[in-house]
Amino acid sequence: MARNKLYLLLFTACTAGYFWLFFTYYRVVTLAREPGVCLIKRVTGIPCPSCGSTRSVLSVLNGDLAGALYWNPLGFIIVIVLLVSPFWILYDVLSHRNTLFNFYNQTELFLKRKWIAIPAILLVLLNWIWNIYKGL
C-alpha cells in the first residue's frame, strides 16, 4: 500500500472514530440507550470479538480502566491508535517523512511471524469466548 493512501485511510478512520464516539457518548448520556451497530450481533445474536469496544473506550474516557478491561481489552488498542495516529500523520505530512509508514510495514512483518501470529489469534479467540460468556 502506498504511503499517502495509508495516511488518508487512517485519518478517515480516526475522524469517523471520533464522530462515532461523540455520537455514542451523546446517546448514552442523554438518551440512556446502549450503543450497538454490530452486524454480527444484529444478525446472529452472538457478540463479535470487538463488541463492547465502544463502551471500553468510553470507560477509558471516564477514567474507569478496570471497566474498560471488562468491556473489551481491545478498547485500549483503539484508544492508543485514536490518540497517537492523527499527530503522527500530521508530523509525517508536515516534515515529509515516512516514519509511520515504515513503522506500519515493520509491524506487519513482525505480526506475520508464526510465533507472534498464533498466540495473537488465540488471544482474539479467547477474547471472543469471553465476550460471548459476558453476553455483551
Next chain:
Amino acid sequence: MEAQKVDMFIMSNGKYFESYQINGIRERLIAVDDSKWAMISTVQLKDPTVSLIVSILVGSLGIDRFLIGDIGMGIGKLITCGGLGIWYLVDFFLIMGATREKNMQKIQQLLY
C-alpha cells in the same frame, strides 16, 4: 524467455491480475532470464474470487484482509467490527482489486 512459455503463464494466471497490468507482465516476462521460470511458474497467487467469498462470509472479522496479507488493515477491520459495518460493505467491491494488487506486488518482487 520463450514467448510460448510466457503465453502459457499469462493464460493460466491472467485472472489473478488487473487487465491493464497483463501487457506489462508479458513484456517483462519475455525480457527476463530463463532461470527465473522455475520460481515464476510456482509462485503462489491468491484467487480474487476466493477473497470475495471470504469477505462476504467473515469479512467483518477482517479475515479477508488477513488472507491477502494485509495484516494492518485486517486488524483495523477486526477491532472495529468491520469498520462499523461500513468498511465490511465497501470491501465487497475493493477486495478483488486489492487481491490483484497484492499478486502484482508478489510477481514484481520476482521480476524486477
